[in-house]
Amino acid sequence: MKNSEFIPAPVSRKKKVIIVAMTGRMMMDFVGPADVFTTTNLFLKHSGLDEGYEVLIAAPTADKKVSTGAGADLLCNTSVLDIRSSIDTLIISNYESHESPAEIFEPFYKWLSKRTEKNTRRIASVCAGTFALAKAGLINNRKVTTHWEQNEKLQKSYPLLMVDTNPFYVKDGHIYTSGGVSSGIDLALAMVEEDFGKDVAIQVARELVVYLYRPGYQSQFGNLLPVIESSALSQKLRSWVLEHLNEQLDVKRIADHLNMSPRNFTRVFHKRTGTPPAKFVEKVRVEQARKLLEDTDDSLENIAERCGFGAPSSMRRTFLRLLMITPSDYRRAFRVPINAPGMPELNPIS
Template sequence: MEEANGQPDKKLIVIVAMTGNMLLNFCGPADVFINADRCLENCDILDGYDVKVVAPTSNKKLDTAARMSINCELSVADIQGSIDTLIIAGNDSREASQPGLNEFYDWLATRNEYNTRRIASICGGAFVLAKAGILNGRKATTHWQASERLSKAYPDIEVNVNPFFTRDGHVYTSAGVSSGIDLSLALVEQDYNKDIAISVARKLVFYLSRPGFQSQFGSLLPIYEREHIGQRTQNWIAGHLNEKMEVNQIAEQMNMSTRNFTRVFHRETGMPPAKFVEKLRVEAARKYLEDSDTPLERIAELCGLGGLVSMRRIFLRHLNTTPSDYRRAFRTSLRDSGIESLIASEARLADII
């Protein structure tokens, strides 16, 4: 299909910047598709992407957490024709107090698989698609911190906290902010080929397919109030992680019978004590892996995770990665890259000068 000037139609990518709290929500995907279009043109492929970042409201203005205002050229009301890919980037948690978004939701209600080839969300944008009914009965993901809230607010949605992005039919959802880049690269590869997607990923210094799962980033346990049985139990267990622990020992510290403690603990935390202890051990091991060069065998011993084989099995179960891979991905950045020693040497040189 060609335009009136003889040039091929480009795929229209509409990115709705719902909030300026996280600029990467919409800037990341925009950079992926814009750079993909340039790569395609260099290969004499002219039916690439026409990227438009639009505002959800008619004033076309977006206030950002970086204390600058972004004036979009267009609002969603200006987009009336067919869209190749519609991306809802982020979500403004103040939306309940913004009646100006009513028109946006009316517009979004007109979008379906007949006039929009793909509909996607980034991070909290899943809540926008959910409110519009687009995620009803579908699988979806969102930021790990918000996944439980999404599941409770919209029980018809099958929420999966692990993947960086998911697909259900023509609807795609992605997890945390940077996951919008993961999803966008996958869509470029879907549209053209792996080589184009790899070229874009290299230019952005980003993985084409990032290793691991979103669950690696979040805490395995929620934050409890100080007097909550989970927090009181955690306070005692933290000092005894390297010891073999029985439920009756923990119950004794809580001044409760084993049976009553188990019942109350499960009711208040949603998990049995043994699973809680295992998660605490993994959290402690994560800190060692992130912040120290302590050998894996010693970490397993300090955290009560048994030997290397046992610790590896437990990490795979909870984080979908091995302890050694986790250390490579999450250890302190400055120490890993050599920048720390460079900064120190420059500081010494400055003192001499």
């Protein structure tokens, strides 16, 4: 029998879930979704249902080993290379380790490229696992997501993809992709809801103390200036902009500071950073406002004035456009006072 042939799986009421641990640098990438599916099994069993998931964490290589950055290496019960039967849900967590020779993963990519709707009902990725799906040729011309830091790299490497790193997860046909690390939990909960209904998914989310539908988007977490900060010009200019953030900062004012004509400054800045000066200033304002919302109890009015928005309404519109969240909701999500109810005492008793 040729290795490329698939054997139909025995009839079972449990859905076979294979989670491939490409690298163990972030163990939550594969442990998080596994916990969602196994916790679902408990609720279904308590309800007297002989349904649920048969969950298996598999290695992408024949040696069945997965190195981790958590002080322990994993020895999986199986390698995906040994799996020839049909699969209900296949999840690729993260991407191949940069410390390992790329050629050792080639048999895995060959195996993965043969997974289709005929032998795998759902194919999914967590975090940078989208790169594995792309390398196997499974997601051309599909809408996908990945970790917000990998947005530009994924789009540049695979131009046929439609990359949107705002959502926590995306479904396009039988392909499911999710964003950074904990987004794998969001995706797994969505799959549970798809399979067994919202009531079961809510119970699982409550048990794991997570949201069933997490508010917001990945864009809340990312730095708005990840690329242009590598430019010496933008780094130098940012310090000056921060000192004058509550002032009018048009192109002429900035160009005068650098002893350049507005036209030449705009051309040089855009060439070096890939963004117009006005957009750069706007993003610096938002980044500083985020920091103040995270670290201080200043009023929205004070923060808007300090960061050059003028009024809270203007700051709100900018946050919604760039981060898809209001300043008030951002603060609630990312700032918890030390003396808030339920927080432990962090200062030693004198």
